[in-house]
Amino acid sequence: IRNGYPEVILCEGKELEHIVGIVEHMLETGNNIFLTRASREVYEALEKITSDLEYHPIPRIIVVKKREVEKTESVILVATGGTADIKVAEEAALTAEILGNTVERLYDVGVAGIHRLLKNTDKLQQANVIIAVAGMEGALPSVIGGLVDKPVIAVPTSVGYGANFQGLSALLTMLNSCASGIGVVNIDNGFGGGYLAGTINRQIEKARRAES
Amino acid sequence: IRNGYPEVILCEGKELEHIVGIVEHMLETGNNIFLTRASREVYEALEKITSDLEYHPIPRIIVVKKREVEKTESVILVATGGTADIKVAEEAALTAEILGNTVERLYDVGVAGIHRLLKNTDKLQQANVIIAVAGMEGALPSVIGGLVDKPVIAVPTSVGYGANFQGLSALLTMLNSCASGIGVVNIDNGFGGGYLAGTINRQIEKARRAES
Amino acid sequence: IRNGYPEVILCEGKELEHIVGIVEHMLETGNNIFLTRASREVYEALEKITSDLEYHPIPRIIVVKKREVEKTESVILVATGGTADIKVAEEAALTAEILGNTVERLYDVGVAGIHRLLKNTDKLQQANVIIAVAGMEGALPSVIGGLVDKPVIAVPTSVGYGANFQGLSALLTMLNSCASGIGVVNIDNGFGGGYLAGTINRQIEKARRAES
Amino acid sequence: IRNGYPEVILCEGKELEHIVGIVEHMLETGNNIFLTRASREVYEALEKITSDLEYHPIPRIIVVKKREVEKTESVILVATGGTADIKVAEEAALTAEILGNTVERLYDVGVAGIHRLLKNTDKLQQANVIIAVAGMEGALPSVIGGLVDKPVIAVPTSVGYGANFQGLSALLTMLNSCASGIGVVNIDNGFGGGYLAGTINRQIEKARRAES
Amino acid sequence: IRNGYPEVILCEGKELEHIVGIVEHMLETGNNIFLTRASREVYEALEKITSDLEYHPIPRIIVVKKREVEKTESVILVATGGTADIKVAEEAALTAEILGNTVERLYDVGVAGIHRLLKNTDKLQQANVIIAVAGMEGALPSVIGGLVDKPVIAVPTSVGYGANFQGLSALLTMLNSCASGIGVVNIDNGFGGGYLAGTINRQIEKARRAES
Amino acid sequence: IRNGYPEVILCEGKELEHIVGIVEHMLETGNNIFLTRASREVYEALEKITSDLEYHPIPRIIVVKKREVEKTESVILVATGGTADIKVAEEAALTAEILGNTVERLYDVGVAGIHRLLKNTDKLQQANVIIAVAGMEGALPSVIGGLVDKPVIAVPTSVGYGANFQGLSALLTMLNSCASGIGVVNIDNGFGGGYLAGTINRQIEKARRAES
Amino acid sequence: IRNGYPEVILCEGKELEHIVGIVEHMLETGNNIFLTRASREVYEALEKITSDLEYHPIPRIIVVKKREVEKTESVILVATGGTADIKVAEEAALTAEILGNTVERLYDVGVAGIHRLLKNTDKLQQANVIIAVAGMEGALPSVIGGLVDKPVIAVPTSVGYGANFQGLSALLTMLNSCASGIGVVNIDNGFGGGYLAGTINRQIEKARRAES
Amino acid sequence: IRNGYPEVILCEGKELEHIVGIVEHMLETGNNIFLTRASREVYEALEKITSDLEYHPIPRIIVVKKREVEKTESVILVATGGTADIKVAEEAALTAEILGNTVERLYDVGVAGIHRLLKNTDKLQQANVIIAVAGMEGALPSVIGGLVDKPVIAVPTSVGYGANFQGLSALLTMLNSCASGIGVVNIDNGFGGGYLAGTINRQIEKARRAES
Numbered sequence A, B, C, D, E, F, G, H: 001i002r003n004g005y006p007e008v009i010l011c012e013g014k015e016l017e018h019i020v021g022i023v024e025h026m027l028e029t030g031n032n033i034f035l036t037r038a039s040r041e042v043y044e045a046l047e048k049i050t051s052d053l054e055y056h057p058i059p060r061i062i063v064v065k066k067r068e069v070e071k072t073e074s075v076i077l078v079a080t081g082g083t084a085d086i087k088v089a090e091e092a093a094l095t096a097e098i099l100g101n102t103v104e105r106l107y108d109v110g111v112a113g114i115h116r117l118l119k120n121t122d123k124l125q126q127a128n129v130i131i132a133v134a135g136m137e138g139a140l141p142s143v144i145g146g147l148v149d150k151p152v153i154a155v156p157t158s159v160g161y162g163a164n165f166q167g168l169s170a171l172l173t174m175l176n177s178c179a180s181g182i183g184v185v186n187i188d189n190g191f192g193g194g195y196l197a198g199t200i201n202r203q204i205e206k207a208r209r210a211e212s
């Protein structure tokens, strides 16, 4: 089921030379490489040492694709409350994809316009795991958790101002959800949300295949 | 439109003798008297000095009704997320009623079971002002604010535990709502919510009558 | 009473191309467009695609005026504690105006010089809804709430330093007001304050006209 | 795979009569009933209206067992850092069991004595989902997350004193884990942890059966 | 000017036997003794070892008066926002008095009813030092500081609930006052406020006498 | 005793044109003008419209001196814990001086080297009011308050890092001092400390002269 | 150098039967047993199963002494700011003693009366490790750290009220100390302070003996 | 054992000219000089006035080496959880070295990959004092404290984002450690950690020599 995990580097806080050095070393393994919180400067430095590079500027991710990853049958759905949350949602989606998961997206379906979400309950029903990404009051995971009986990974974002205290508001909302079946990750931690969803999905896929 | 405001006493933190003394004094004005956060002990002490007493044990309110209050045509709707929020919701509802407002109730329609709320959109549409009372993640005002274009008074409650930090979670949610048209009061402040809704409703009623 | 709500865009956190794209799309509806937290750069980009633009640099608002909005008879008064709060107050005032409300301003009447406020009680009396904007200790809504019996929308600002913790101090003051009839919005959320006041005022105006 | 969910009641904050009334009503459905945060007083009141009652005093849970629940093949492991965390861990374990999951326990394997945990890596390897319950510094989920590649549900407890701030310390630790694949629930929320693990395990079991 | 400072004991957190022992020892000095946060139990124990005892149950203070204290000419005014603040205000007033200061009281003049304060500006003018005691939003010191040009000692109280966070709200208000000439003490620290005001007043009195 | 208060402007957060306009207006009164948190840019703009300007770059203060101020006999001592606190201390000292106070300085006498302070107890004894400025743990006011029986104005600074939380640590230390006679102002509020000390000193000076 | 560590039990949060069971088990090892945060009830239960029991009611510690512990030559000094800190200080001192350390005590030498401390600098000089225990503003470790060049273990206590936030104030003070050579433990964690000092002292003693 | 302490300057917050002036003055003493948080700009300025300079750009430290320091026999081990913590760890290591200590390094052995740490238990066993530096969840000191019986100095770092709140998460973890023998310093305070470890090591070394 798995065709090798990618190597992962969190670029934030690392020197450019360091990153280049690590990537050079990793290239020898033949694995895919996944760099999060990467600036364009990092991308341009890596272009000099390898091809097969993709840069995703909004979530600031670089993928070095050295082998194909077989996709899961079961599906992870990534939903967001607003458009400003897409940056974090894409970090989650790309993380899940590099791990071999099939990912669907459903963006800008926040609770202040609940009907956009309700029109898409089929998408919620078809998913095996849902990642709900939201800032400001962060109520999306609660509403989704109430609609479906799937694992919901809640990713609070720092989108907002004033009394959102850089994402604390959304984080507390998600931890205190009156819906059950919700697991929370750190503020803006799209990577963590995508990874956890992928870890769950791998167990599901393994069960499917073991039995088939 | 107004037949005189009631006299109001917040009993919490006052000595029994003090409260009795103040009520005796107020009885001379002939006004209605409204006591919040009142224990049964206070109720029993007041029974000795006046009749026309009602005690509401769940919101801990005593009403001393000395005159009839003419009711408004326009309606305040009080909604709650869960049953544990009813205590605070009733403080709001009774406050609005003693001020002469017509009050409707819609309890236990929290976001984890969004369909209970959606089945009642007519009630939301018929109201002029809505009070949304919720603890835990406190997402109810956001959802209501997205459904209707009325003033929504958000009352966070301390219902919950752990990372709700005695209501802080619900409070922050309401302050950061991505729906517009929401004003927030203090945690567990049913009185404040009912009073503000009543103040708004009085302006509406005054406009109606002035013109008619 | 309403000649169509404006379209609203919160520019903060959106890419320039995104904003231009959304506005182009909105221009087709013929509605007014209201952009908050907009930089001069946004203004200059929009000048290339439409006329009828006004830029308000202090509150950082752009208004694209495509149709006239009929004004309400009832009045919203916007008051501030200091001059540094005017930026937020103007966000509130312009929001209320674009929604069709008649707005009065009363700036720099903070509690440390209470007589400036007391000299203007007539202005307070003539308003139907009051927006009180204040930073630092944020006591203005309490004092106004004690003087009049109108709905007061309290807007805390981040003006101050040290133990004001970016507006937390003013926010807590307003939530704990010993005056009744006060609803609070997020720190620096002039838009939210103006919108809530406008929502209230619309109910008042509707009552007036329904009956006349 | 599911033989009907149990009915669930959170007793904390509800009146005794209320709880008895709700249970009487639920008994008609023939479903199992699961009461969390239930005092012995509640247990004694329920003994008068039904048999098939079990009381678990440490996690304060009552199970009213009306039908057998078929068990999953895949396993949820519940681990704790210390003995004082067992109360919360049992809330998680019993929740998972009533939902039909096969549950293993591994208690008192906290990080200050890392060898107790390392001696049990086989248990970690055999599980499909792991619930890690810990108070004080709450480092257990990080260590487990580093050892295995399974979904880890982290449940912070309020065990500790001083700068643990009623579980905040363990909560922050778990949210900031440098291991991947960890989802966090509210402080002392054993129910939430058990429910989320059960929701994940159901997806796994469904995949296994669908394919077999 | 000073007839000897009193001996001071903070009873909170001390064993009864300890307190009695310390007082027995202090009685030998012939000084007055001032016990704060003293229960009636302490009072009854001290009655057995000395006379000249006064117990003030509301501020929970015991005064053992062994010598007369000459009073200052200059005056300390103690003002409160509400009646629930009187307990703390009396701790301040009695502290100042035992130190030999002439103390005036002006209670229940909070900002939500600003006219009660404005009717008493003569009292404010006649004082040399003002202690302003207030809970909830704690705006009284700001208003007084704006009216007069005297040192104002601000004492926040824990009166209130919810987002007042046990007095934090009033404390922050007072620290962020836009009026100048305000010094703040700890929450509920009437003793500290009375002592600081007394220390200031002693400097004033000394100057008066030195020159006369 | 007073030769007219200066006009005061807090520049932080005001536009350059605004400040120039206000100063032009104030110049007509003939009063001294005192600008705090003023950049060099402000200084250079004011040089074009008036002479008699002094710029103090470390505390970022501009003084426009139009008349002499008679000095008090009684003395305010300004002490600091470290050299990084001098910036705030000078704001306090210059504020007190422009109000006509005689000011002494005693810098870099923090508690980690207690002997530097103890060698200067004469300076402490000669002062009538003491301003103690300190960052990091902020213990200086406690130690000074224990040594002398004078009013101590405690000014916490934001000097430090990590768990000082931008001055919160020093602020809490000062509010919880076990020494009596200490009044606290906002973090980095040298102006407030100097003004309060000056207000106290004026009462002392007035008493001295009234009697002589 | 070590005659066997004692067995340690933290009683807080454990059931009585549990504690008795653990102690019965431990008695078989012949080691000393040390119970912290133990109620008198625990003491009375243990009296039934063993002799050689000492109960220290103020720090709530039970020592079951089964063998003599050889004492170190080097000395740990335990100092406190006030008398209310003694309870925590004794937890530290008894912990160090049961581990075989020679312990000196120096109580009630807080910074508000700095001369009591300065009179005892010889005691500070003779110690090899110092434990400084203080509540309220918690400045004692800073002052001691400035006087001597020894490891100082700082133990903040929860003594105080209001803005000390249950010991947070003292904790922050100690973490931000401008003196060097200070290590901090949790609020009220006398055990942790005593244990760390003992661990340091054992290294010292070992060095002494290894070389002799 | 000591060849004179170095002179120490914390550059952060000081003016360049100031620093140069202080260093010029210190050069006269002939002592080594140790500058922390020093920019390259400071280094270049000092090159003009002295030789024997080393600049360590990652921890931002300048060493002016004027005399040799005799090294201790006993060893301080500095360990880190991740590579981003090295900057702080080197501040600790260089501080300990300039004080004459023999320092070993063991970097990137965090708890999410516990086997890297376990492979190095010999290094832990050979050290006399251990400094454990970690950000994010900061669990390293707990695990090390459980493995060895040495004094562990825990240095939390601000590495991380979101709910780590600039190092608060790691700080709380370390204060609440369930392992004993751990003393904590301020966030990012490598200097403080190195100094405390050095102070402990000096006591050990002194004991060794005194006896030999």
Ligand SMILES: Nc1ncnc2c1ncn2[C@@H]1O[C@H](COP(=O)(O)O)[C@@H](O)[C@H]1O
Pocket: A082, A083, B178, B179, B180, C008, C009, C010, C011, C036, C037, C189, C190, C191, C192
């Ligand atoms: N300054 C503001 N603060 C808070 N909310 C705003 C602000 N400006 C606009 N909004 C809200 O944000 C919505 C637009 O969000 P968006 O679709 O992200 O542009 C509007 O409908 C408003 O409800």
Ligand SMILES: Nc1ncnc2c1ncn2[C@@H]1O[C@H](COP(=O)(O)O)[C@@H](O)[C@H]1O
Pocket: A178, A179, A180, B082, B083, D008, D009, D010, D011, D036, D037, D189, D190, D191, D192
């Ligand atoms: N211990 C618990 N902690 C958190 N949520 C719980 C707990 N026990 C039950 N619940 C949730 O509370 C719901 C029942 O709430 P109620 O209808 O108020 O009894 C259940 O469906 C669960 O989702």
Ligand SMILES: Nc1ncnc2c1ncn2[C@@H]1O[C@H](COP(=O)(O)O)[C@@H](O)[C@H]1O
Pocket: E008, E009, E010, E011, E036, E037, E189, E190, E191, E192, F178, F179, F180, G082, G083
């Ligand atoms: N209510 C109070 N709040 C704060 N400090 C107090 C209070 N009462 C007394 N004190 C101070 O505590 C000291 C006595 O402390 P103690 O020696 O512990 O009794 C007095 O000298 C006062 O400075």
Ligand SMILES: Nc1ncnc2c1ncn2[C@@H]1O[C@H](COP(=O)(O)O)[C@@H](O)[C@H]1O
Pocket: D082, D083, G008, G009, G010, G011, G036, G037, G189, G190, G191, G192, H178, H179, H180
């Ligand atoms: N008062 C205390 N505070 C913090 N930790 C303690 C205390 N007393 C004992 N401990 C620690 O708790 C451990 C025993 O925990 P337990 O196994 O839960 O009884 C001991 O090994 C000590 O490390």
Ligand SMILES: [Mg+2]
Pocket: A144, A145, A146, A147, A148, A149, A150, A179, A180, A181
């Ligand atoms: Mg669900």
Ligand SMILES: [Mg+2]
Pocket: B144, B145, B146, B147, B148, B149, B150, B179, B180, B181
């Ligand atoms: Mg709406």
Ligand SMILES: [Mg+2]
Pocket: C144, C145, C146, C147, C148, C149, C150, C179, C180, C181
């Ligand atoms: Mg009012």
Ligand SMILES: [Mg+2]
Pocket: D144, D145, D146, D147, D148, D149, D150, D179, D180, D181
């Ligand atoms: Mg893992």
Ligand SMILES: [Mg+2]
Pocket: E144, E145, E146, E147, E148, E149, E150, E179, E180, E181
């Ligand atoms: Mg004033």
Ligand SMILES: [Mg+2]
Pocket: F144, F145, F146, F147, F148, F149, F150, F179, F180, F181
């Ligand atoms: Mg003093």
Ligand SMILES: [Mg+2]
Pocket: G144, G145, G146, G147, G148, G149, G150, G179, G180, G181
């Ligand atoms: Mg030292």
Ligand SMILES: [Mg+2]
Pocket: H144, H145, H146, H147, H148, H149, H150, H179, H180, H181
């Ligand atoms: Mg250890």
